[in-house]
Amino acid sequence: MAGNTSVPGATVVSRSLALLFAFDDAHRRLTLSELARRAGLPLPTAHRLVGELVAGGALVRRAGGEYVVARRLWQVGLLAPVETGLREIAAPFMNDLHATTRATVHLAVREGTEVLYLERLSGRASVPVVSTVGSRLPLHATGVGKVLLAHAPAEVTTDALARLARVTPYTITRPGRLREQLERIRRDGYATTVEEMTLGACSVAVPVTAGERVVAALGIVVPSLKRDRGRLVAALQVAARGIGRSFAG
Amino acid sequence: MAGNTSVPGATVVSRSLALLFAFDDAHRRLTLSELARRAGLPLPTAHRLVGELVAGGALVRRAGGEYVVARRLWQVGLLAPVETGLREIAAPFMNDLHATTRATVHLAVREGTEVLYLERLSGRASVPVVSTVGSRLPLHATGVGKVLLAHAPAEVTTDALARLARVTPYTITRPGRLREQLERIRRDGYATTVEEMTLGACSVAVPVTAGERVVAALGIVVPSLKRDRGRLVAALQVAARGIGRSFAG
DNA sequence: ACGCGCCTTTCACTGAGTGGAAGGACTCTA
DNA sequence: TAGAGTCCTTCCACTCAGTGAAAGGCGCGT
Numbered sequence: 001m002a003g004n005t006s007v008p009g010a011t012v013v014s015r016s017l018a019l020l021f022a023f024d025d026a027h028r029r030l031t032l033s034e035l036a037r038r039a040g041l042p043l044p045t046a047h048r049l050v051g052e053l054v055a056g057g058a059l060v061r062r063a064g065g066e067y068v069v070a071r072r073l074w075q076v077g078l079l080a081p082v083e084t085g086l087r088e089i090a091a092p093f094m095n096d097l098h099a100t101t102r103a104t105v106h107l108a109v110r111e112g113t114e115v116l117y118l119e120r121l122s123g124r125a126s127v128p129v130v131s132t133v134g135s136r137l138p139l140h141a142t143g144v145g146k147v148l149l150a151h152a153p154a155e156v157t158t159d160a161l162a163r164l165a166r167v168t169p170y171t172i173t174r175p176g177r178l179r180e181q182l183e184r185i186r187r188d189g190y191a192t193t194v195e196e197m198t199l200g201a202c203s204v205a206v207p208v209t210a211g212e213r214v215v216a217a218l219g220i221v222v223p224s225l226k227r228d229r230g231r232l233v234a235a236l237q238v239a240a241r242g243i244g245r246s247f248a249g
Numbered sequence: 250m251a252g253n254t255s256v257p258g259a260t261v262v263s264r265s266l267a268l269l270f271a272f273d274d275a276h277r278r279l280t281l282s283e284l285a286r287r288a289g290l291p292l293p294t295a296h297r298l299v300g301e302l303v304a305g306g307a308l309v310r311r312a313g314g315e316y317v318v319a320r321r322l323w324q325v326g327l328l329a330p331v332e333t334g335l336r337e338i339a340a341p342f343m344n345d346l347h348a349t350t351r352a353t354v355h356l357a358v359r360e361g362t363e364v365l366y367l368e369r370l371s372g373r374a375s376v377p378v379v380s381t382v383g384s385r386l387p388l389h390a391t392g393v394g395k396v397l398l399a400h401a402p403a404e405v406t407t408d409a410l411a412r413l414a415r416v417t418p419y420t421i422t423r424p425g426r427l428r429e430q431l432e433r434i435r436r437d438g439y440a441t442t443v444e445e446m447t448l449g450a451c452s453v454a455v456p457v458t459a460g461e462r463v464v465a466a467l468g469i470v471v472p473s474l475k476r477d478r479g480r481l482v483a484a485l486q487v488a489a490r491g492i493g494r495s496f497a498g
Numbered sequence: 499a500c501g502c503g504c505c506t507t508t509c510a511c512t513g514a515g516t517g518g519a520a521g522g523a524c525t526c527t528a
Numbered sequence: 529t530a531g532a533g534t535c536c537t538t539c540c541a542c543t544c545a546g547t548g549a550a551a552g553g554c555g556c557g558t
Contacts, residue, residue, distance in 0.1 A: 011545075012261035012515070013298060017305035020325055028328045032536065042517050047537070052262035057270070065536075069329035071360075076269055077326020078383035079277045080318035091371065095344060111320075122340065134327035260514075261546070281505065291548050296506070314505075499558100506553075515545075519538105526533070 007040070015041060016049055020058065020073070025135035029066040083109060086216060087119055089246045090208075093239040094121055094218075100235055103220040104129050106205075110148040113139055113160045118216070127223045128198050140178055141167045143203030144217035146191040150182040151207055151214040157182070170195040190233050192225060204229065206236045210248040218243065264290060265298055269307065269322070274384035278315040332358060335465060336368055338495045339457075342488040343370055343467075349484055352469040353378050355454075359397040362388055362409040367465070376472045377447045386446065389427055390416045392454030393466035395440040399431040400456055400463040406431070419444040439482050441474060453478065455485045459497035467492065 022030060022038035030038070036046035050067060053059045057072040090107050098105045104123040108115045114136040122129070131137060139145035139152075139160050149160055161175040172178045185191040193203045205219030218240045220232060271279060271287035279287065285295035299316060302308045306321040339356050347354045353372035357364045363385040371378070380386060388394035388401075388409050398409055410424040421427045434440045439455045446452075454468030467489045469481060 011301055013265050013301035014305050016262050016265060017302070017307055021306070021321065023325055023328050025328065028330070033534085043536080044517055044538085045515085048515080049262060052260055053266070056263050056266035058266055069325060071329055071331050071365075072270065073322070074326040074329035074331050075365075075383040075385075076272055076318060077323040077329075078381070079272050079274065080320055080323035080326075081277070082320050082323050088371065095347070098344070099348070116320075116324075121344075122337065132327070134324040136324075282503085292505080293507085293548055293550095294546085297546080501558090502556090504553105504555080506551105508551080509547105509549100511547085512544100513546090514543105516542085517540105519540100521539100522535105522537080524533100524535075526531105528529100528531080 012049070015039065015045070016053060019046065019049055019053060020069075023069055025132055029062070029068050031066055035067060083118055083216070086208075086243075086247055090119060090216075090218070090243045093242045094119060097218075097220065097235055097239045098123070101220055101222070101232060103127075103222045103232075106131060106144055106219045106221070107208075107216055108142075108144040108148070108219070109216050110139065110145075110152060110156070111136060113156060115139055115142055115145040115148060115217075117144075123221070127201050127221055129201065129221050130198055137197065138165055138167070140164050141171050141193070141197040142219070143191050143193045143205030143221075144219040146178075146181065146185055146193065147205045147207050147217040147219070148214070150185040150191065167197055168195055168199055170199075172196060190236065191219075192229070194225065204232050204236060206233070206240045208240045208247070209244045215244070215247060261298070264288065264294070265302060268295065268298055268302060269318075272318055274381055278311070278317050280315055284316060332367055332465070335457075335492075335496055339368060339465075339467070339492045342491045343368060346467075346469065346484055346488045347372070350469055350471075350481060352376075352471045352481075355380060355393055355468045355470070356457075356465055357391075357393040357397070357468065358465050359388065359394075359401060359405070360385060362405060364388055364391055364394040364397060364466075366393075372470070376450050376470055378450060378470050379447055387414055387416070389413050390420050390442070390446040391468070392440050392442045392452030392470075393468040395427075395430065395434055395442065396454045396456050396466040396468070397463070399434040399440065416446055417444055417448055419448075421445060439485065440468075441478070443474065453481050453485060455482070455489045457489045457496070458493045464493070464496060 018039035019035055022035050032047060032050060035050055036043045039046060054061055057070055059067050060070045061067055094105045094107060098121040102123055105121040106117060107119040108117045116136050117131045117133055120133050139149040149157060161178060164173040166173050190204060190206045201221050202225045203219055203221045205217050207214040208216040208218050218236055267288035268284055271284050281296060281299060282292060284299055285292045288295060303310055306319055308316045309319045310316055343354045343356060347370040351372055354370040355366060356368040357366045365385050366380045366382055369382050386394060388398040398406060410427060413422040415422050439453060442452045450470050451474045452468050452470045454466050456463040457465040457467050467485055
C-alpha cells in the first residue's frame, strides 16, 4: 500500500465485504460517506470500491446518490442454507396460525445473544412490528427472544443478562427480574412481552422442540394480551408441536 | 500484476463478486475448483480469494470442502429492494389462493428474457416444482413466463423467440407456435403449460395489472389441468385483480 | 505403480491499490 | 457576499498487496 495509515489485515476483499455488511435493517440506503464511515474506510477508497461493487452488480446507486443492495445479491443470498428444512416445514403451520389468529407470526432462532428472524407473516397493520426476515434483535426484549434465552446455555444467559439495553420504558433491564421471568417461561412453556420492544405491541411465544432440543421459537405479535392470552398460547403450542414433530421425524 | 496472463479490467472486487455470483439455484454448493472454473480464475487465485471471503463471513466452508453462501450474506441480500411493495401486498392474496387451490403458488416478474420468481408457496409435494424464490427460468417454458412474455415489449419477444431452448419434450420450441399462443394468452387473459418445464407438472398463470401496466404474473402449478381449469383460472383472476387494485391504489 | 482428480503452499515480480491533498457543488448560517 | 459546513469526485506518486506458474501433498481408482 502507499499513502498512509492502513489497518493491518485489511485486504481489498475484506474491505468490500465491510462495505456490503454496512447495510442492515435500519440502514437499507446509505450514502457514500455513510458507507465509508460504517466500513471504516477513507472516503476515496470507499468511493472506488463502491464504484466497483456497483459495476459488479452487488450494489445499485439510486437517484439522489444513495446506494442500496442490488437484486443480484438478493438472489445469491437466498441460496444460503439458513435452516432451510425448518422453514419449509414450519410454513404451513405458520399459515394456519396466521389464519386463526390474524396476528403477525414469527419464526426465529438464536444467533449468539440476538434473535434472528427466519420467517414472518404480517398481520393487521395497526400493530407496529419492527422485526423483518433476516433482521436481528436483542434477546431480552422480544417474545421469541425470551423463549430462546430461557432455553440457551448458561454462558449465553450470563452474557445476555450482562447488558440489558433499554428499548422502551417497559423493557426489562434488571437482570434479577429477567432471570425470574426466564424461570417462569421454562415452567409455563411460553413467554409474553408487553410493549418491551415496541410501544403498542404485545407478544406471545413458545419454543419449537425437536426431540429434546429447542430448535427455534414461534411467536405472534398482537395489540393486546388482555383478552385471549389462553387461546393464543394454545394455538401457538399446537403449531409448535406440529413443527417440532415434523422436524424431528 | 505479476505472474502472467490476466484478464484486463479484472479487479479484486470484480473477481470476488464473480466468485459469489458463481452460485446459483442449480449450484448451491461448490468446490474450490468449481468456483475457480465458474468464476474464470486460476486456482491459486481463487483459493486465496475464497479464503478471504470465508474469513469475511460471505461464504462458509462445509465439511467435505464444499463452499456455500453464508448466513450473513443472506441477511444482507434480504435488504435489497426487490419489488417490496408488490410482494407485501400480494402475500395475503397468495395465501388465500394457496388455501383454496392447495397448489404451489408463484409470484414472478420479468427480468430481461427470464422469469424471476419473487415469492412461492409450496403445495403438495407430489407435484415437482423447480422454481425457487430468487431463481430465474426461461420465459417460454413456464406459465408465469408466457404471461409476462405476452405482455412484454416487442423487442423482448423477438429476443426471446430467437432461442427457444428445449427443456422437456413438450417445451414449445417453434417460434410460430409460441407467437400464436401469446396471442391467445392476450385474448383469454391467462396462460397454461403442460409439462413444458417439468414432466408431471402443469401450470396456469394470469397477469397482475396495475392501471394499464402488467407489473407481475401470478401462477399456480398443479399435477393436471384436465379437471378444473376453469375454477383455477377464476381463482387466479380474482387474486390478481385484488393485488393489482391494492398495488395501484 | 502410475495417473488423475482434488487442494495447498511457495515465491519473485510488478501494477493494482492506496489515500492525502486539492477542488467542485450545494446548503446553510452570519 | 463571504465563510464554514456538508457532500462527492479526481489526481497522482508511492509501494506493498495481489498475482499465478510451478511444485508438492493427498486420496482414489486402475
